[in-house]
Amino acid sequence: MSPRNKELNEEIKDARREQILSNALKLFARKGLAATKITDISTASNISQGLLYHYYKSKEQIFVELLRDAYDKMIAAALVLESLPLSPLEKIKMAIEKLLQGFDENKDTAYYYLLINQASIFEAIPDEAKEIVKGRFLLYDVITRIITDGQKDGTFKKYDAKDMAVVFWTSLNGLAIYNAVQGEKFKAPDANILIGMFIEKVSPTN
Template identity: 90%
Template sequence: MSPRNKILNEEIKDARREQILSNALKLFARRGLAATKITDISTASNISQGLLYHYYKSKEEIFVELLHDAYDKMIAAVLALERLPLSPLEKIRMAIEKLLQGFAENKETAYYYLLINQASIFEAIPDEAKEIVKSRSLLHEVITRIIIAGQKDGTFKKYDAQDMAVVFWASLNGLAIYNAVQGENFRAPDANILIGMFTEKSK
């Protein structure tokens, strides 16, 4: 096989793998892991079940890869946000605006949130997925630190910072569910509504 054909084959494999992951994400988000069959994923991806097994050994393996991808991206994003030379208020505003933009422009953003919620709630998930879920605490810790910094400079309300971080993520999770339910009719709310939950009125 020539190097050119080898590169082309790899590109085809990568594209097909992305197709499988994208379709599996939609199915998992809407039906859950238990109710989704490997045949559902192969049918949605327009490939045979046998060909799908060349890429993944099971639906559980696909679920774990999607969960890894979701957490890796979210953790990288919040850590990068924390390092930015911005005020705590600017960081929270950026986080909320970017996430709302993601919900409005890319349906998979909401699906990833739904996938994470399922992994956090349901017991019938792979052990590897349960281990990934444990890393979720880092997301809360980073937002908590940003909120504490904002309380110190007088920008944020003086409620318990950890509780405020819970409200931050719970609000976004709720919007992700609402996004999935509304479909094309989803309209992201004004970011200032969410930001106002955390800031002092004078800010």
């Protein structure tokens, strides 16, 4: 087989793998891991069950890969955000605006949040997935540190920073669920609504 044909075959395999992952993500988000059958994924991907097994040994393996990919990207983005030479307010604004933009531009963003929620709640998931889910604490820690810095400079309200980080993430989780329910009708709310929940109100001068 020529190098060109090998390259083409790899491209086909990569495209098919992405197709499987995308369809599985939607099914897991809507039905959950337990209720999703491997045949559901193969049918949605328009491939035979046998061919699907050529790429993944089980639906659990697909679930774990999707979950790991979601957390890897979210954790990497959170750490980059924290390291930027911006004020705490600018960081929180950027985080909220980018996440809302993701909801508007890519439907899979909401599905990933639903997948993470399921993995965080349900017991009937692979042990490997349970280990990955522990990474959510790092996400909360990053936002907690940013909020703490904003409280020190007087930008953010003086509530418990950890509680405010919980409000930050649960608000986005709620929007992800709403996005999934609304479908094409979904329109992300004004980012200032969320940002306003954190900002300390400045008293008007006389």
